[in-house]
Amino acid sequence: MLEVKDVDVTYGDIQALWGVSFNVRKGEMVALVGSNGAGKSTVLRTLSGVQKPRKGTITVEGIRSDTVEPHKVVELGVSLVPEGRRLFRDMTILENLELGGYIGRARRVKAEHLEWVFQMFPVLKQRTHQLAGTLSGGEQQMLAIARGLMSDPKLLLVDELSLGLAPIIVKNIYNTLKEINKSRNVTILVVEQNVRLALEVGDRGYVIENGRITMEGSGKELLASEAIKSAYLAVG
């Protein structure tokens, strides 16, 4: 459903992505892993439309998404859970969720979606009128994911959710994501620095290094590969 072909991205004179190609199939949970500065977040920024590629194409279910404005990308069914959460800190949990479901078709199913995300993240339900900025890190990450789901996306992009959170919380959130992926059939692309975790939950994975995709395979294959073990998992 997502097809990225030969994408180059530059920031001024600095090239961040070099001929990046990958795809995500309907219903999959795919992990894009790599170390700090490899270009992971640039990939997601480009997919969300705030960064335009200099070369190459991105299509979502056959429709070009790289040439339209970011808010149009959301209408195509792509929703981003950004790095650092980027919540509307001075707004309540409920208002954050309402903005998540801002687009027309999401507004019509607001009540149903609210019920669904509260079921996924019950902790949010108890304090719908609390300001987002006053939540703990884990709760903020849950709210960010819930907000991303409110637009009724076909494809959810999740950027670096483990950042600054305790491992146990990260594990829980990943399990919830997996459940969302399986039970609601939302296709998910996660970008993650925590390579082991991401490849464990992902059906497939891509490894990005210095702005280039260098490896791909199923999560298990990649976890078992010698190159991954020595470079990212600190074993062997």
Add this chain to the structure above:
Amino acid sequence: MAALLQILSYGVFSGALYGLVALGLSLVFGVMNYLNVAHGALIMLASYTVLWTCYYLRFDPFLSLILVVPVFFVIGWVLFLGLFQRLLALPETEKLKNSLLISFGILLICSNGATMLWTADERAVATSYTGKVIDLLGVRLPYIGLATVLLAIIVVLGVHLFLTRTYFGKAIRGVSQDYEAASWMGINTRRVCLASFAIGVALAGFPGVVIALQTFNPIVSFDLTNKALIVLILAGVGSLRGVLFGGLLLGVVEAASVFFVGVAYREVVGLLLFVLVLMFRPQGLGGRKA
């Protein structure tokens, strides 16, 4: 005692006006980081529009708002598309500087243009209730002053309800808090900025009426922008809730200074307050945002 209360009541009346003056400026600044110093000139133009509406159409000044506010909404719309839209892509600090330059140009053109076209003569709209007062325990409260306070409360409440109860209002707050994150929600941020700017300019209509009921001339533009900037700092940048409070504070402090120090120092006291707040509480008295 009655004299002090009398002075303070005038402080509250002019404070409510200051709040109205700063509201549009504060909204635009909060949403897109444009410092529209032409706001005072737009209020001055609104006052002339009120004057003409009252003169030619025999409208009551307050009734003329149904015409003046939409007209200024359109003016804001055109100004944004023609001059301010292109700044949206700039980094935050560049937005501030460039919008300041453009709007300062508009301020000069409007105030000088108005002087050329309509002379620098003092104007005022006279109504049947001009100069009428209610006597409350020896304190004389002018009808127009009371109407200003009521208008300020209605307008601030209206803007507040719009921003907290409607999807579009929430989108405006979202854009003001995080422009990029708002676009990830499917919000057309350019359109939100356009509408906020137009609303900000439309809000110039309300103080425009109050000014028209006092005496005014084209040069009042500078004084109004000056007051709006002081209130913006007192309230805390981007804090709409603080605007009415900041306006009242400025009005009352000015009035008190007239009573205790003398009328010659009225303007100095406002600027002194401005400097003190910047020195000791730069986020504003009510603001949490840095």
